Amino acid sequence: MTALQVDPTMKGNQVNISIVEDHQRLKLVDSVAHLETQGLYVWFGNRMILADINLAFPENSVTALIGPSGCGKSTFIRVLNRMHEFIPGAALAGKVFYEGRDIYEQDVDPVDIRTQVGMVFQKPNPFPTMSIKDNVLSGLRLAQIPFSNPDEIVETCLKKASLWNETKDRLDASAQSLSGGQQQRLCIARALAVNPKVLLMDEPCSALDPGSTRHIEETIRDISKDMTVVIVTHNMQQALRVSDYTAFFLALDGNPGQIVEAGLTKDVFKNAKDSRTHDYVNGLFG
Amino acid sequence: MNTQTLDTSTMKPQYPWKKSRPTVVIANSLIVVIPMSVYAFFFFFTDLPGALIFIAIFLPIQIAMAVIMTIFALGKRRVGDAVLSVLSVTAFSLVLALLGSVLLSVAARGLPAMRFSFLTQNNIYISPTTELTYGGVGHALLGTLTVVAIGTVIAVPLGIASAIYITDMKGRLAGFVRFIVQAMSGVPSIVAGLFILAAFILTDFVGFSALTGGLAYAILMLPTVARTSEEVLKLVPKELRDAATALGSSRARVIMRIVLPTAKAGIITAVILGVARVVGETAPLLLTTSNTNGTNLNPFKDPVATIPVYIFQFLGSGYESSIQRAWGAAFVLMIVVAILFALTRVFSPKGKAR
16 A cells, blocks of 8 residues: 555645545555555756646556646646656656655656556547558557457457447558547547557547547446546536546646645535635636 | 528639739739830840840849839839849849759750660770760669669768768767868869778878778768758757656667657658759769779779869860760769659658758
């Protein structure tokens, strides 16, 4: 239970999310936090973007990251699978533990981390040169993971992403022939195919219509049975619908983003300890 | 609910914005007809040269007509539009006329020499008095294709690799490499030839051959291939690279499996543009391939004929049939370039890198 215990001396407005409060959490205390950041600071150039982020993501849970634009949520999840370092000027301090190991240690292979911590982006980005089927299998091929039953993988992943019924008759069609919502579900299927243990989603529904959004939310609930999901969203209702935990990020007047409040989603939304959280989740600012 | 079905069979598409008031139609035709008749008058009834009439009389009258007619038909606000239209249509017609006259003159003088044997036979036993039915540019066409192929084989991998270095690897020297590539595009072609001559031929490393010609061509192709590839690689969305990286792909696989296939059409365009850049270059070949009348099938040894050098050789000889052969060869070269550009159009992604 080590990693779950965020430092109890943690100051100020952060809520220790390892406080055991309900039945679901009780089980988790015995397990190790799947993914956890400790004292994380992030910069672009000399500008500090995030300050002192301490968050633990329990295994097989869904955590929503909410907060106004520009408070560093997307930057934060890119830190979690080592995509942050590709942005020019990126810098970072603190620790990010994945299964008990700091992923920024020198002997960690970032490519290895990314196969286990998958990512779905804000804008659907299927590979335009590939068919639907090849898109689903692309992760396995790119990461050089051997596989023997392509058809089975394609079917399972497309079903998980609730895209199977719409595409089963045209798996060889170009991924670009799909609608935006379908493309995003294809991207989810593609991310699922490499069988990651954590899935990071950066506003996956921001460009989608309500129907596609509902599909994807169902998918998130479904995959979180055996996957840890971290989702950035601007949709409060979505956070309420899909997540077990919620962390509220806020960056005030050019200050770096910080966590104002984090905890069980129902607490954050119904009994916010901080008035800013209360105002934000109720649409009073932001 | 109304269950009556709407009968749409009588509706036809219409284009209301294409209709013009009669005054506008008349004004437009006057803008064209009046300056043209003035031009015709001066052209047929005075000794003034056509170009002078065009610049000093036709253009001012046409612009004046456009201004007057527009004020009359559409109002003052549209005068700018009218003047801009007149100027851009004029400039466009001039360019078209120039290009057309180049094509037409080459075709007119080159076609009499064209026949199948001209494309297949070489220049052995051909004297300046030999009839056009004997001999041809077969050896030079083959030579040009060989030299271009060698240049391509050398320049394309280097060019694409340097483009990848600049766009995807973003290495420490990316800015420097790009600067050098850009500077290389200013290398005069004869300097490229001189360099190969000094570095390979005068040092007895290799003699005059298709290989040395290809090396000189490679120097000239490289900047075009590298710059164009860089532009098309930049068109590959960053999101695709991110997606591949986030799936656990190594950098090499992102480039080989995602970036290059996505940019495939553009890369092919880059290669063809590189070839088109050099295919008519004469100066470097004079210094590196030399010339010969026979067909040389060995690209690594002995001088080889090429079409540009063939044209150079025959235009200088002064005999009527030789000059006709030169025009014929020029026509062949033009067709080769035309085919290459047609290929670029075929491979170009629609609306993107061309």
